[in-house]
Amino acid sequence: MTTKKRLLVLDDDPSVVDYLCESLEAAGYEAVPMTSPREALARLGEEEFDLIITDVEMPEIRGVDLLQAVLESNPSQLVLLITAFGSVEMAVEAVRSGACDFLTKPFNVDFANGRGTSARLRCNRQYM
Numbered sequence: 001m002t003t004k005k006r007l008l009v010l011d012d013d014p015s016v017v018d019y020l021c022e023s024l025e026a027a028g029y030e031a032v033p034m035t036s037p038r039e040a041l042a043r044l045g046e047e048e049f050d051l052i053i054t055d056v057e058m059p060e061i062r063g064v065d066l067l068q069a070v071l072e073s074n075p076s077q078l079v080l081l082i083t084a085f086g087s088v089e090m091a092v093e094a095v096r097s098g099a100c101d102f103l104t105k106p107f108n109v110d111f112a113n114g115r116g117t118s119a120r121l122r123c124n125r126q127y128m
Helices: 014-026 037-044 063-073 088-096
Strands: 006-010 030-034 051-055 079-083 101-104
Touching (some): 006 014, 014 030, 037 063, 063 079, 088 101
Parallel strands (some): 006 030, 006 051, 051 079, 079 101
């Protein structure tokens, strides 16, 4: 029996969380929706995820700060940052800080046909 990969999806915009979770679940993943970075950090202390997908700009905690907090407690955790306000400099900084990839919104998620996010291609570890 194959265990589904668990992904935590975090964005302060519930519509983005819903879209990503629906797309991921349709492709066979277990997607855990969250809209609060503080609640997500608490949950990460209790549960394990194969990948965390998080927005960069959120009111409680910025995604880059969340990335650092996550990697301090679990250096091997895969974290994918997403944002509507991306730049090349921000993407480079995110990857240098330990993110496995950085995507700008809007983006299409086509997991069902094997063409997921570019993170799958860039991460050294297999999670998809």
